[in-house]
Amino acid sequence: MTETPRHAQTTLTIETRGTGLYPFSGSVDRWLREIGARMGVATIFCRHTSASLTIQENADPAVLHDLSEFFDRIAPENTPWFRHMQEGPDDMPAHIRSALTDVSLTVPVSGGGLALGTWQEIYLFEHRRIPHARVVVLHFAGY
């Protein structure tokens, strides 16, 4: 191919209202269409350490429930040996859950949109109880 590839970047703000998984593949696809992306890779980057990213099933809401419950149980609030307590009981679990999931995802783009599988959805995983405005950087490289 002799066409010159290009890079584009934007930020997306996701308003959260407590812990849980917030889907946003649609917003990424909308941006890719706006900039006329055809083929390449999209990088999705979460600029926080108490919220993270994950790709999970988009069909049965019970999957999201069980996934949240798993992370609640593996890194519970008020774990007696935690030293980092001053930002609230949900802060240290939030950091651990972020480390166990993803802060950046790189997803191929083809046919003008994300090349996700049929059952895949990109989620912002909010680990804190208080509402937050979470900033995600979107980057496209390709044609």
Place this chain on the structure above:
Amino acid sequence: MTETPRHAQTTLTIETRGTGLYPFSGSVDRWLREIGARMGVATIFCRHTSASLTIQENADPAVLHDLSEFFDRIAPENTPWFRHMQEGPDDMPAHIRSALTDVSLTVPVSGGGLALGTWQEIYLFEHRRIPHARVVVLHFAGY
């Protein structure tokens, strides 16, 4: 450098015969050679939510055994509080194990192949018992 970089993309199908780790760095390297890739980055993306990716040691098979056993124990089948049961007892553990490992990996390419360390191998991590045809998207960006 004044040379224009390029992007290339393909898909790879990996046939699985039950849970476990299936190495496929060789297939990625073969594709990179086919397209004449020299230097850049390769993105490897798994289009599923009950199989995932991981980079692990390629030397002692006991490492893969212990790794599988760890994930079996951390998210066991028939966990009493699971709600998502209708796709079988191995489905919800598969989603959790996928969330804990990787869905996308970006690996530098140099000298015409993946710049993996001596002991690193890329694995598809199958989390379900029934055979599946798993689709992985490969993307190259570079020279």
Place this chain on the structure above:
Amino acid sequence: MTETPRHAQTTLTIETRGTGLYPFSGSVDRWLREIGARMGVATIFCRHTSASLTIQENADPAVLHDLSEFFDRIAPENTPWFRHMQEGPDDMPAHIRSALTDVSLTVPVSGGGLALGTWQEIYLFEHRRIPHARVVVLHFAGY
């Protein structure tokens, strides 16, 4: 944009002195400035299976303590069912902790540096007790 993007690559060696989290965002930013990177994506890749990468809070050292403690407890040394023992009691836990965290990170670059959030720092997570020289590949794609 009609400007042609470019790719650049280097390696970074991080000397570790036992288990723990070693910050190195500063070294990545320094390299980005050296090569005159303005906008794009940086890929950071760890060439090992007993050390890994993670992005975590850079403010309270207690966060790093609790994070290390969490990984010590979730995959403890001398777990009775481990088969991979010949490289020492800290080797199999190291592989598991690597699988649970990251081997590659892709971070957007804007304004000439990493587009990290205010509280984010990139760490090499050393999982072994003996000092090691860990090699990280840095890749930049963009303008």
